[in-house]
Amino acid sequence: MLLCPLCAAPHPLHYHRDSRRDYYQCATCELVFVPPSQRLGPDQEKSVYDQHQNSPDDPGYRAFLGRLFEPLNKRLAPGARGLDFGSGPGPTLSVMFEEAGHPMAIYDPFYAPDSTVLEQHYDFVTATEVAEHLFEPGRELERLIDLLPAGGWLGVMTKRVQGREAFSRWHYILDPTHVCFFSEATFRWVGDCWGLEVEFPAADVVLLRRRERLRK
Template sequence: MGIPLTTPPSCPLCGKGEPIAFHRDRDREYLQCPQCRLVFVPPGYVLPPEEERRRYEQHRNLPYDEGYRAFLHRTLDPVLRRVAPGAEGLDFGCGPGPTLALMFEEAGHPMRTYDPFFADHPEALRRRYDFITATEVVEHLHHPGREFGRLFGMLRPGGVLAVMTKRVLDRERFATWHYKNDPTHVGFFADATFEWIAAQWGCGLEFEGDDVAVFSS
């Protein structure tokens, strides 16, 4: 159980300081920013790093698991349609088994990886890329505004940022949504949230299916 709120926190994406109550279950409370529409948990519910890492290590996403590869094609295919042959990419938040990076390399794209727990290569964040992918990552970010700024700053002109995460639909469906029950998931994005991000950073935006958003710089 998290620390009870005394003063509502600012939105971790846009910084607005007047979030509204959105939902509460037996484990956590959820707020929504009226400006960017991000739904997020207050800082008191964020897991300590060692517990967060332990939960990620329980994931069993293996590079040659065909089911997992089929899942990642939902990000791979839209990016391949938008980038030139040999375009250089970064798999941001690649996890312990960077399968998507391997799939891009198999398609002829040089790749770098970054993950604060499993591929902590800060030099990868000092380069620029033709495309960046973040699959099942942004819902884990404690400071999404800062991280999106960093990601867009690493894109070359005309670059692509592909984000995969399940999107908030409405308050009623959120109440029974399994996605919110993972304690490492601390931020939940709606279509309107991604539209706010695109406007904030001056990017194009297209949605691919139910859980992929593609930004173009």
């Protein structure tokens, strides 16, 4: 039985088909996703990532990441400690936060696989251009949220689903490593599920803050 990889609800609806893959949408959380049988294997996935040429020396890449960096940095206390999850082959966002006075750890399953950093706690966690790659977004988001104290921030950057017609013409689905697609409604579901305040401060950016008083 096909289950939603975010909320585990059964019986997702077929949403779209292109020449390579099928896409399903969950009726509960509205996540759109590629079924497991149509995902790349680890070696194929890494070969795509190896082609990325991101660097902290690239001002264009810094400007791109600034859409998340700037609104999140404004909300952080001086010296807040962070984790950049899915830092990629050329960690840059972590450098930007360190330059702003925030000690940073990084984690990436391919390029910085020291999982001991996931056993610590942080004032904020970032995941830029990561959510769309997650095979198990529910498990991964829960793990990241558990790293945060009450009042801690999770900053996510990923392009959002805007409807079925736009989806069919969307360049974002052409990347074979993109397997999960969130909408604004999906992020609001995430907020309700894990007790997070949700903000959309910029295009493709969502900030989720763990509530000071978690709901019972």
